[in-house]
Every structure is written in C-alpha cells, then in structure tokens.
Amino acid sequence: MSNGVAALNAPLVGAAGSRARLETPSLLLDATAFEKNVSVLAEMAAVRGMGLRPHAKTHKCAAIAKAQLEAGALGIACAKPGELLALFEAGVNPLMLTAPVASRLKIDRLAAAAARGADIAVVVDRAQLIADYAASARAASATISILVDCDTGLGRTGVTTPAEAVALARMIEAEEGVTYAGVQAYAGNVQHVLGFEERRAANRVANERLQAIVTALKAADLAPGIITGGGTGSHMLDFEDQVLTEVQAGSYVFMDEGYRPVDLHGAGEEVFRFALFVAVTVIAHSANGEAITDGGTKSFAIDGPPPRAFLDGVEIGTIAWAGDEFGRLKTHDGHAPPPAGARLECTVPHCDPTANLYDVVHLVRDDVLEAIWPIEGRGLSD
Known part of the structure; x- marks a missing residue:
C-alpha cells in the first residue's frame, strides 16, 4: 500500500463510523x-x-x-x-x-x-x-x-x-x-x-x-x-x-456531473446512482469567510461541470478551484461555511480521468470503510 492516505486509512477498515474519519483527499466508492x-x-x-x-x-x-x-x-x-x-x-x-x-x-x-x-x-x-x-x-x-x-x-x-x-x-x-x-x-x-x-x-x-x-x-x-x-x-x-x-x-x-443532465431513458429520471465521490477536508477559511478544502485540480479531473459538495449527506454547495491543491466551497443559500476539520464528499466532473488520479479507491458502505481497492491501471495511458 502507498505511503499516502491509503496507509493512513487502512487501520479504519471495518471500524464503525470510519467513513467520516477518512484522511483526505481520498477517492470513495459507495x-x-x-x-x-x-x-x-x-x-x-x-x-x-x-x-x-x-x-x-x-x-x-x-x-x-x-x-x-x-x-x-x-x-x-x-x-x-x-x-x-x-x-x-x-x-x-x-x-x-x-x-x-x-x-x-x-x-x-x-x-x-x-x-x-x-x-x-x-x-x-x-x-x-x-x-x-x-x-x-x-x-x-x-x-x-x-x-x-x-x-x-x-x-x-x-x-x-x-x-x-x-x-x-x-x-x-x-x-x-x-x-x-x-x-x-x-x-x-x-x-x-x-x-x-x-x-x-x-x-x-x-x-x-x-x-x-x-x-x-x-x-x-x-x-x-x-x-x-x-x-x-x-x-x-x-x-x-x-x-x-x-x-x-x-x-x-460511477456516474459524474457530465452525465447528470443526460436524459438516459427519456423519462427524466435517475437510472444509475452517483457512486464515486472525492472526500475532502475543510482546512481553513479565506478572508471573506469561504471554506477552503484540501482538494484542488490534482484531486479532480475538471473537464466537466463543478462538483457538488455534501456534508453529512446534505448538498451544501459546489466546489470552485483555488489552485492545484485547494478548492473553494461555494455554499448554497441557507448554508454556512463548515468549520475547519469538516469532511465533505464531492461528486466528480468527469469520472474516468478522476479515477486515474488515484492509486486506490476506498469502498464505503453506509458509515463504514469496507475495503481499500488498488486501481491497477492507474496512470497506465500507454
């Protein structure tokens, strides 16, 4: 296992409440x-x-x-x-x-x-x-x-x-x-x-x-x-x-924001569920009070609509890019910027190249980290 978040998260496999305790940025599969x-x-x-x-x-x-x-x-x-x-x-x-x-x-x-x-x-x-x-x-x-x-x-x-x-x-x-x-x-x-x-x-x-x-x-x-x-x-x-x-x-x-507006079966209804997320952590706040996260353009492929950010399962805003390493949470009306240390789960603009940014994917079921799977073909674009 790598020396990154996967190694830090490995001890959490099977632990109650481990989904909310994951080190980030990390790729999640519901x-x-x-x-x-x-x-x-x-x-x-x-x-x-x-x-x-x-x-x-x-x-x-x-x-x-x-x-x-x-x-x-x-x-x-x-x-x-x-x-x-x-x-x-x-x-x-x-x-x-x-x-x-x-x-x-x-x-x-x-x-x-x-x-x-x-x-x-x-x-x-x-x-x-x-x-x-x-x-x-x-x-x-x-x-x-x-x-x-x-x-x-x-x-x-x-x-x-x-x-x-x-x-x-x-x-x-x-x-x-x-x-x-x-x-x-x-x-x-x-x-x-x-x-x-x-x-x-x-x-x-x-x-x-x-x-x-x-x-x-x-x-x-x-x-x-x-x-x-x-x-x-x-x-x-x-x-x-x-x-x-x-x-x-x-x-x-997986599904992603690029496919979200596509009416797959002609009924305007969801056919496949969003299963892939990037978990990020609020690490600071800007001078105007916006939450800054630890996931930027090195954590998401950005060739698609912006990610939606969820806190405890509730959509609270979207992510704008604040650099290669950082994101800026744009909260929806009625939602306050979460505090430092809050973990957000974000949809992805484009699933294929986003998965290619990670060595592993964290399989989560309900509130538990169930397994950490290697992405064997990661980076192999040859």
Missing part, C-alpha cells in the same frame, strides 16, 4: 450505489438478450472489473495496452483492446500475455496492423482475436465504408495466428447528447451506417460474431435497435 449500478445494467441487457462488455477506462480497477464479470459481463474492454495488461496480471479475463495501436513492442507484449493465458481481442483499422498482430501472435505461439474498427460518425479511428470493412475482414481470415471475431463501432459522439429523442436520432444514424457494414460482411460470408460498441449514453437505444450484440458502457458504474 458500495450500495455501485452494486446497484452493476446489477441494473446487467439486468437490462439480459432482458434484451444482449451482452455487456463494460469499459475499464472508467475505473481501471480489477475488483470492479471482477464484480462486473460476476454480474454476467462477457468480458472487459480497455482503451490502452497498459491498462489491459495490468488487469490481466490482476486476474481479469477476457479482455478487449478497443483502440488501434502503432507500436510493435506493445503488440509483442499483448501477444506474450496471450501466450500466458490472456484471452485478448483487439481492433484494427488498417492492413499493416493486421500483419503486425499476426506476426507477433505467431512468434509467441499465441492466438489473438481481431475485430474491424468502424467509424460511424465519431471521426476518430476506424474504416467508414462497407468495402473497407470487408477487405480488412478478408485479410484477417487469411492470416495465421489471428482469428476474425467481428466489428466494433463506438458512437462516442452520441453519448452526451442531452435530449433523449435527439440522442435517439443521432444513434440511429450511427447504427444505420453500422448496419450497412454488417450487411456487406454477411454478403461476403464474413458475418461478424461480435458487433460491439455503445456506451452509457446510448445503452438503452442500442438495446432497442439490436444492431450491436453487446454494449461497452463504462461511466454507468
């Missing part, structure tokens, strides 16, 4: 909300007869990934080789790398892991990448599954036409050491469209482009066994459209 989020999406997917492959770019934590697998997930998606390999070493399998790479050394590391038992699938967007994966797999006496990466509107990676997808699928089938597994199409441009009907329309455009690719592959006798994509913002729409065979939702497990 066990009740977390477990509910995992089960809710798993049940929705099961009812629709679709698979889930939750994306670990959100949490990078083996304990969380294992909970998702135990709830019925087909596997775990990863954005980068580093986080995938860290999760494999921590006992997570199967694993899918959802972005192309351009490093033969990284490909060799993936192939070596496959030779040691990692069940790895990857995506490709060009012929050379297929050849590189195949050569590394053969050299390692391993097998790697490959999906064709398709761009249906995000404008980041992937082929855009049915002809390109068919050509790559044929190349995969012709290589030894790799197997053709299907296609990926992540409509990231859809996920944060706020209105449900507007998001449905945007997602339908993406799925129509994907359906044209799937139809062409079937006509070429290359029917994709896996059609993967989607996310937290589009999960219900993808369950409805039934073009994908599985959904790669990630943020649903």
